[in-house]
Amino acid sequence: MAECLYSRTKTIQEDKVSGFCPGCMHSTVMKLIGEVIDEMGIIDRTAAVLGIGCCGLQMDYMAYDNITSPHGRACAVATGMKRANPDTLYFTYQGDGDLASIGLAETVSAANRGENFTVIFINNGIYGMTGGQLAPTTLFGMKASTAPKGRIAEEHGYPMHVCETLNQLTAPQYLVRTSCNTPQNVMKTKQAIRKAFEYQLAGKGFSLVEIVTSCPTNWGLDSLKALDFLEENMLKEYPLGVVRDKG
């Protein structure tokens, strides 16, 4: 009798493939979200609020309810949904351009109100779907299709630290930065997502899980070199760890 050691989470549709580029960590994060929903048994009361960009590629293959928000507006859309329907667990899923550039006002305002939903924030330092333009989180020395010489402080300012910025506010419950570069960090990311969801179900307010990821396609690196770049550069600028946990 064969023993089943692993099976794909039911929260990913059985007959679908993700469509993400090789080495992209979106698919890893989505698997983790799916597993957490599966393990918590909350698919019947969970819905995703998707940002614009590669974030939205999940809509066709994940199994939970979802809504696509206008670019940057996920935290406003989620505010309306959660306030109107508090019994459902809502999480936004947004990239750095969506959350920290065009949607910065919505993100900061929702965090400041302590809205009781969860933000899953994918920080890969670049605009993915549109082809590698400069993001608020782009590193110095990282070339972008709209910054051919890379980020220059005088012109573009500095890489933005979302967790630390939100940590200036009183309301947020849980702010954490993780990555998916090692098996250990994958597990920590899953734990962070679970914790954020549990806080939401307990009505504790705004939680944000920032996940530092790679974008091999737009970084112009293969999957392994992208991992090296992430460890040597991204994690130096964006150190991992719990920024706030009110408990």
Next chain:
Amino acid sequence: MARTFMKGSEAVAEAAVRAGCRFFAGYPITPQNEVPEYFSRRLPEVGGVFVQGESEVASINMVYGAASTGVRSMTSSSSPGIALKSEGISYCAAARIPIVYTNFARGGPGVGSIQPAQMDYFEATKAAGNGGFQMIVLAPSTVQEAVDLTVKAFELADRDRNPVHILADGVIATMMEPVELPDMMPEEKVKEIRESKRKWACVGHELDYKNRAWIEPGHWLTSKQQECNEEAAAMYEEWKKKDVMVEEYMVSDADIVLTAYGISGRIAKSAVELLRKKGIKAGLIRPITLNPFPVEAFEKLDYSKVKAILDVEMSIPAQYATDVEAVVRRRCPVEKCLCSGGNIMSREAVIDAVMKIAGQEA
């Protein structure tokens, strides 16, 4: 329900609550600040939610979110604020999410003036956002009509799963009039309406790949996008057959037909009354739905007898007149009596314009 004396903006808000609206998000802008202020007091009393958004953009997106859970939801603003909302309105139309929103229009373009105007006709009826979608657009001319149309707006929005737009103006927002409010919708009915949307509402569903809620304001497949646009276009055609509302006042024997919507329509109507006393055969066509446009009211005019049509409009350049000209097709002249910039239409100016057409001194 006894008559009560209310300000237009507050009467609209109360009518919305009585029609089952349980979510409002908005941002301060003159001349309709009493709308969010009223909702902030009133909604908590009935278990509803009021949020002051951080912006107009955020507010419409909160409404998009709330309505996507099945709750009757509304926002309101005035001209520059409505322009900011266009992104979210387009998403609601694309995803077929029923919302209601009011524009208590003020002078424009730009920040314009805070006084009443009718400068947003094209925006409301032709391009309220990107992508060529349409909405039923309702234009009240009195506070009572604004109340009645607010109730109607929620019904139409749910019927079609589409946004409904009430294009009012600063006069309707700030004037006080006696109104008869609708009865309060029983709470069971409010719940029943919400429950009826549960199948598509984004609230979580049992694991079922085919039947989960998927609110789609766009499509990866161009064929699917075209299919959705075709469905919407068919719905817009249906409106022309069944949803036109128009007031025709003393038109049957008129040889000068005034036409105007909203507050200008009301002013034009009182001008018609005075003109009739002077022995001038004036009449009025006042669209209550700006979209669908009341084509038939103009088609059935006897153009061998109508000397001219007079467009009365608080917009320079004229906007509504363009649609009138399109249906009249040069069968008679379309003259214009216009003001703009926040100036309210003067009844005397309307009477003078009619007298001039009639070839008489005012």
